[in-house]
Amino acid sequence: MTTVGRMAGVSQVTVSRALSDPSKVSPETLRRIREAIELTGFVPNALAGALASRKSNLITALVPSITNIVYSSLLHGFSDIMRDKGYQIMVSEVGFDPAREQETVAAHLARRPDGILLTGIHHSAEVRRMLIGAGVPVVEVWDITETPIDCCVGFSHTETGIAAAEFVVAAGYRNAATVTAGDARARRRRDAFIDRYATLGGSPVARIDFPAGTATLGQGREALSALIDDQGFWQGVVFCSSDQFAHGVLTEAVARGLSVPDQIAVVGFGDQDFSAHTFPPLTTIRVDRDALGKAAANALLRRFSAEMPQPTETIDVGFQLIRRASA
Amino acid sequence: MTTVGRMAGVSQVTVSRALSDPSKVSPETLRRIREAIELTGFVPNALAGALASRKSNLITALVPSITNIVYSSLLHGFSDIMRDKGYQIMVSEVGFDPAREQETVAAHLARRPDGILLTGIHHSAEVRRMLIGAGVPVVEVWDITETPIDCCVGFSHTETGIAAAEFVVAAGYRNAATVTAGDARARRRRDAFIDRYATLGGSPVARIDFPAGTATLGQGREALSALIDDQGFWQGVVFCSSDQFAHGVLTEAVARGLSVPDQIAVVGFGDQDFSAHTFPPLTTIRVDRDALGKAAANALLRRFSAEMPQPTETIDVGFQLIRRASA
DNA sequence: TTGAAAGCGCTAACAC
């Protein structure tokens, strides 16, 4: 900036002003400064700016996995809004490991972000302490609680499981099974499903549970095979923790020549972009991830512009069971 | 740090040393410093550190889209390596818009990253100028060129199209069609396919081209419908620009009761995690995206540790045509 | 409208 200023015949501060608020600088000076910037290829140092102003224009996000469409589409909506407002996003993958989350939060805090996005509502006491101590706005997403660290935008996984159970009972299915991925939220959906199904007088539920890791179509096929071949599950509805699994179940049913939904019915979770177009189309639980991400961004932005420290806030974006042909 | 130092009875610099190189500080001092850090909940300011040391430990990445598994899995491999080495990753989505890429590069450069990852090899003159001017190590991925900005890790899209054409001719297919997404690299694969197919004596190729945007299974179904209903494509092989499309073509074929691969055969691109498990399994072109991302990270890391400015470097990770039952 | 001075919280270089 000093160099640019010298070229334009002004001081370094004036260059700074020209960049941050051009209206504070005379048009002629501005012109000369812009010329000098053009000529030198000057790129301002945002680190120095952030250090001096205590505003980094950086938002950091922690997600279990960036390759999982659930989290990446949420991030997509989130960064869409944030980018418009001049923020950049730093993303880290933390899996489902609390220790890794803790390290990562510390590393992120070191960059003095203006806000932090966290996935889920269960965080170690140390993580909460660090975050609250830093006084940084935090939004927790993809789950819901009345006692967030700061604010929270999500929906109830338990309610989705209940809704699925009520749907399959109302639809008249006599046998039910679950296919569940190895993550805590998926297990909450499954448990709520099983509970509610039992309460409504359903028979015992067959279960396939996968260990942690990506849920794939291939595993969905395996699951239905195991259900049929090992557990004698010849007829009924399968509630899956993701549409990937559900698509796999569907695929295996079709491959075996079973009729869907008469012999094997399937309910998924997520309403992925393929779910309306599978053969047959998938009945599933839809959460508008893009809107959720955007709502999370807006919740944070509101906190940025608030004068006073705000009370915690919880936003339930809800979900929708979409009935298609698979169940 | 000054506060922590005061509590531990040492100066601020000693605290800095304790954090960056504990071996330079006596064990007893170290203990007192750690205690003070614990007590105060001190989190070092990485912005100030980066400003002073001219090392940000930040890598930034520009990808067309983070919801596209192709780019997100590449980033996953990339950040895996980078995280191990103490770097954090800032990601921006830029679509396929050069203007947006240019703005984003400027914004990223302002944060003084230690390295930058760019998707593709086609960048505006201004982008190249900024990047070279900044002297920051750059890795271009998911395509290949002999004249990268700095270094480049990818494969030849043209070669994949050629390989696909040679495969379908060798397999004896008499009719061919393409289903292509609206991105430049997909079009290069298609064009190379069509060229090579013609050279080898193939009949004219039927084409379905989608505008820019996400490639979905639903579009794949539409495409086969259009091919059959509008273009009279009753028999032959369909070369798709992604496995999503290919899966859609497969699904539509199955839904119509057509036999695969006898009536409709399908070749995809990408070898997604579902591709080996579709019904029937998908013949596709595999690129190890995780390994590509890791190779890109290692290429950058090598540049970080190099004393001298390095000559440009090009790494071809290649690809593999995997024959399964769909063609 | 512009400038001078101080300082953001660290690291680097050098002294002791």
Added chain:
DNA sequence: GTGTTAGCGCTTTCAA
């Protein structure tokens, strides 16, 4: 092993 000094490149405040 530890401290002192001098920045890093900006923004903020105050004065002109």
